[in-house]
Amino acid sequence: MAESMPVRCPACLREHLYAAPSYPCACGTPVSPSLDERAPATAVTHRVWDEEWVTVRCSACGRGDQWPHPELGCPCGTVLRIPVTRAAQDAPEDRPRPTDTPPPPSGTAKLPGVLRAPRPHPSARPRRAFQPVTIRTARDAVTAAALYLRWLGYQDIRRADQRPPSGVGLAARGVLAQVDPTVSPASLRDIECLWLTAMTESSNCVYFSLAGYDSDARARADTLGIPLFVLDLTGTPQPVNSPADDLDATGV
Template sequence: MWAMSESVSVRCPACRREHLYAPPSYPCTCGAPVAPRLDRHGTATAVTHRAWAEDWVTLRCGACGRRDQWPRPELGCPCGTVLRIAVAGQTATAEVSAEAAPAPAKRRLPFQPVTIRTARDAVTAAAVYLRWLGYRDIRRADQRPPSGIGIAARGLLAQVDPTVHPASLRDVECLWLTAMTESAACAYFSLAGYATDARTRADALGIPLFVLDLTGTPQPANGLADELDATGAR
């Protein structure tokens, strides 16, 4: 059994409302749950702008020792303020206790999705999925794509499109060209699917296409994505 994350009391700095918050856990590649330790004496801050370095923390899995980046804990207050929750110790590092984690799994465990409510959730869902596939060193891409949000891993460049418009032929080609300059493979994640010519071009260029449903589960949208989903990172 996975241990439940400990809840802490959080006060909204805008409306002073009190909330009880427990951080979500995310599955490490080894199968163990990873969650940050919260600072019980820390103060929640309002999120006024987004920056990759502030949205993610590095957590060490207590079962296998692997370090990866995961979403920094946040909470939405009914007053409309998004609260960034204080993490214990150094703000960039937290751990899950070894006692709370199961032994490393020999085979890949079922994917644990992240519910999508915001554009940030879509990026998180794609990053968690890529980590589940076995990609490492996930981070924001060095080059910003013409649309959507770029994320990178070792040997892979991915684009996440959280808009309500299907990804276009130009979007797919721009991703491929950028990946070529970095000598990396690429993959595309879209909430609204793909235009017909974009699908055709992706097949020709060797780009796996995924559609993100609101549960946060990437659904393969072409044969290349089916293959990647089945085999994982190589």
């Protein structure tokens, strides 16, 4: 059973009970990051790819693999980085990073999208659990979004005919999606360009971002009814606004 510990949000002081996620070792044994109960959780205010991974060693075979650093989204909007023990933090220098995404400029703040606790939906119906893919590269982020769209009920997912200003476009019958695997939050222009393109194709649209959204981008998406998701490094899209909550709950 994965270990758990109380975690206090430094922004709102709300306390959560956090359980460490388990990952499958190559030998088949489930492994979990070792949490550090003596250190406080910290707010994630910018993303550095090298800090997004920890090495977890299997107690059965001794193999050390890298997995996403534990994080938790507080309902107040703060993304919390859960402390792990020093052994887990000492990852080798060949950490994976996106294949086609440059690191952010030094000292540039990157605000993540606001993760919110999912709310129940009256139209929700039982569905099989979504099976994510761990995001280690930009290509993995696109794959995760495509799998999620298929899980929602969209079929025949393909690359969009029109390339978006940033990221990768995906299309299926009735929907146009944009996947932004960079370390910069999606901008107002990104949201408006996606909406305008979808309007010309008489399609709905949805946005997936690895680094979240600027505040004005989030506000415009709420006005236009565009579902926004943040891709965590486990490959699971997290809804960050009400249209995304509804789509996640009901599918298509």
